[in-house]
Amino acid sequence: MPIKRKPNLSATIALLPTWCAAVAVFIGTMAWSIRLSFTNSTLFPSSTYVGFAQYSKLFSSAKWLASLQNVLIFGVLYVAGCLLLGFLLAAALDRKIRFESAFRTIFLYPYAMSFVVTGLIWQWMLNPTLGIQASVRSLGWESFVFDWVVNRDMAIYALVLAGVWQGAGLVMVIALAGMRGIEAEQWKAARIDGIPVWRIYISIILPQLGPALAAAGMLLAMGVIKTYDIVVAMTNGGPGNATEVPAKFIMDNLFGRQNLGLATAGATVLVLGVIIAVAPFRYAMHIRARAKGAA
Amino acid sequence: MKTMMKLFLAGVAFAGLFASAHAEDKPTIEIMSSWTSGGEAAALNVIKTEFEKRGGVWKDSSIAGFGAADAAFQNRIVAGDAPGAKQGVIGLAAADFVGQGLFYPIDDVAAAGKWADVLPTSIHDLISYDGKVYLAPTGAHGESWVFYSKEAFGKAGIAEEPKTWDEFFDDFDKLKAAGIVPVAWGGQPWQQTKVFNMILLSQVGIDGFLKIYVDKDKSQASIDGVKKTLEILGKLRGYVDAGAAGRNWNDATAMLITAKAGVQFMGDWAKGEFTVAGKEPGKDYGCMIVPESKGMVYIADSLWFPKTGNAATDKAQKLLAEVVMDPAVQVEFALKKGSVPMRTDVDKSKLDVCAQKGVELMASGAIVPDQAIVLTPQQVGALDDFVDEYWSGGSNDAASAAQNFFAVFE
Numbered sequence: 001m002p003i004k005r006k007p008n009l010s011a012t013i014a015l016l017p018t019w020c021a022a023v024a025v026f027i028g029t030m031a032w033s034i035r036l037s038f039t040n041s042t043l044f045p046s047s048t049y050v051g052f053a054q055y056s057k058l059f060s061s062a063k064w065l066a067s068l069q070n071v072l073i074f075g076v077l078y079v080a081g082c083l084l085l086g087f088l089l090a091a092a093l094d095r096k097i098r099f100e101s102a103f104r105t106i107f108l109y110p111y112a113m114s115f116v117v118t119g120l121i122w123q124w125m126l127n128p129t130l131g132i133q134a135s136v137r138s139l140g141w142e143s144f145v146f147d148w149v150v151n152r153d154m155a156i157y158a159l160v161l162a163g164v165w166q167g168a169g170l171v172m173v174i175a176l177a178g179m180r181g182i183e184a185e186q187w188k189a190a191r192i193d194g195i196p197v198w199r200i201y202i203s204i205i206l207p208q209l210g211p212a213l214a215a216a217g218m219l220l221a222m223g224v225i226k227t228y229d230i231v232v233a234m235t236n237g238g239p240g241n242a243t244e245v246p247a248k249f250i251m252d253n254l255f256g257r258q259n260l261g262l263a264t265a266g267a268t269v270l271v272l273g274v275i276i277a278v279a280p281f282r283y284a285m286h287i288r289a290r291a292k293g294a295a
Numbered sequence: 296m297k298t299m300m301k302l303f304l305a306g307v308a309f310a311g312l313f314a315s316a317h318a319e320d321k322p323t324i325e326i327m328s329s330w331t332s333g334g335e336a337a338a339l340n341v342i343k344t345e346f347e348k349r350g351g352v353w354k355d356s357s358i359a360g361f362g363a364a365d366a367a368f369q370n371r372i373v374a375g376d377a378p379g380a381k382q383g384v385i386g387l388a389a390a391d392f393v394g395q396g397l398f399y400p401i402d403d404v405a406a407a408g409k410w411a412d413v414l415p416t417s418i419h420d421l422i423s424y425d426g427k428v429y430l431a432p433t434g435a436h437g438e439s440w441v442f443y444s445k446e447a448f449g450k451a452g453i454a455e456e457p458k459t460w461d462e463f464f465d466d467f468d469k470l471k472a473a474g475i476v477p478v479a480w481g482g483q484p485w486q487q488t489k490v491f492n493m494i495l496l497s498q499v500g501i502d503g504f505l506k507i508y509v510d511k512d513k514s515q516a517s518i519d520g521v522k523k524t525l526e527i528l529g530k531l532r533g534y535v536d537a538g539a540a541g542r543n544w545n546d547a548t549a550m551l552i553t554a555k556a557g558v559q560f561m562g563d564w565a566k567g568e569f570t571v572a573g574k575e576p577g578k579d580y581g582c583m584i585v586p587e588s589k590g591m592v593y594i595a596d597s598l599w600f601p602k603t604g605n606a607a608t609d610k611a612q613k614l615l616a617e618v619v620m621d622p623a624v625q626v627e628f629a630l631k632k633g634s635v636p637m638r639t640d641v642d643k644s645k646l647d648v649c650a651q652k653g654v655e656l657m658a659s660g661a662i663v664p665d666q667a668i669v670l671t672p673q674q675v676g677a678l679d680d681f682v683d684e685y686w687s688g689g690s691n692d693a694a695s696a697a698q699n700f701f702a703v704f705e
Contacts, residue, residue: 043369062680123541129536150537150541165302236541238683244421253676255362255369256362257672
């Protein structure tokens, strides 16, 4: 039977200011934004309510729909790409190679850079008249084409490429730390049984890295929702709507287009989207925790 | 030790008192602009020099990029910490701020300087809201310009400026054959919309243009005009290079300066870049209004004066408004910025050949306003989306795209 803890008065008083700040800042501003999304606010908040008009405008906007699709493609490929590449890098470094710490630094280095810097670097490298394409062509391969960043169908993958380059190092470090925590005895036992190295990584190491990779995946996924700076630096949403993302749509309408109502409607949809995506996970974890507690 | 400390603190407080009292004496202003490129900064400096000469104190808070400066300005207005002046276009862009009572009218300065007599009527109307003058105009820019590299034209064997779009496209073919990029294209939505507008004006004429943007006239004539415009725009796609997407306008101008490209469609601020590179109009590069165009699209800059509740700033705002409209400042500013002076009574002999063409068109009234003057920021954004979607979408179905054009105004 669980022990009911008595509320500690001094602790409650000590936490009260933090609670007030959290409620006022987080919940309060969120409620304010949601309220604005039902008004016809343009540059300044207005109190003329228009019902769901902003939402119907939002979902009839090709730009918004494209941005939702883009963030989905980017999110899935970015998280999966970072996890895969990060794990492979960690496995390679785990083989007790020479200059391990030097390689570790090199692979982690991109993560120390802001998305703006990452975006600019890759924009230049992928620009067909300046970057990789131009260099390879000047070496004599005249028909070489690598123009993802200006190609409508490929621009979103250019973003993924830059994102994975930046984020894989983080996964590598987390996975490597996890691998170092695995007992050497398991390796010895597997060797005696004559299991090939790749099989050890997939069947023995990987399952034990679950929590570490889940944490890394969660960190990356949170970044996906906020994706803004890399897009602005690399493509500015173009060509056309090819790399438009929700955060950029919201920022553009908030400031450039003086359309507070539409921007807050977009922000509300984004929050709802996150809640819908996260809620089943939380619920599953809750159920699992209860099942464990009962057993 | 303690007394020493007390004395020191008292001294600091005392000095602080004096320092602030001293600053109160002089009209002090913080000015926020997005004029940061070479020519733009030099032009802003003209105003600064004269302002300081007349005893003002100038604090520069320039931010690169029009949108970034606007966002920062909105943040500061909402936070109640408005700068003393902000550079912005005339017309509807400022209307919301004025409507909310956030700007300071400069009616008395305008009356004393007889602005109504020296400015074109249309400009005077656009800086006034509810009969009061709020904005101080700095200069106008023509936006119907085609700049071309004389060196590139020479290499391609083009002797004359084209008179029609057909001739123009023939010239593009010649440039292409000579291994030169025909059009230095800046693939950013706002630049593409400017090209759309200059072509539209060449297709529908001044009345047709005003009908579309001011009256929102959805007649068949308007739709046909948009369709023809989109057809020309679509044809242009074949004459730009692969690196055009997302290119800055000044990078495109640099392609002309180095004769890597033939022509650029841009507003006359591009001249500033040529000037900084030591190129001369009429000698190294040419300027012409787009073919078949009877007039010119223009945009006009001004200074906005937010209310700050600070007496020193109020004084400075009036002084700045006077300085901006000073005839000598207007001409000097226009020379540096590549623009056309707003005042009609200034000495135009100093202006270059391109600016003189612009002044002629302005004086004869053959001008139409840029979309930022006559549309709300929401509509301007929708127009950018429309043009960008057509340009980048690769569709050649101009007819059905033209049918959707008027959704921009909803």
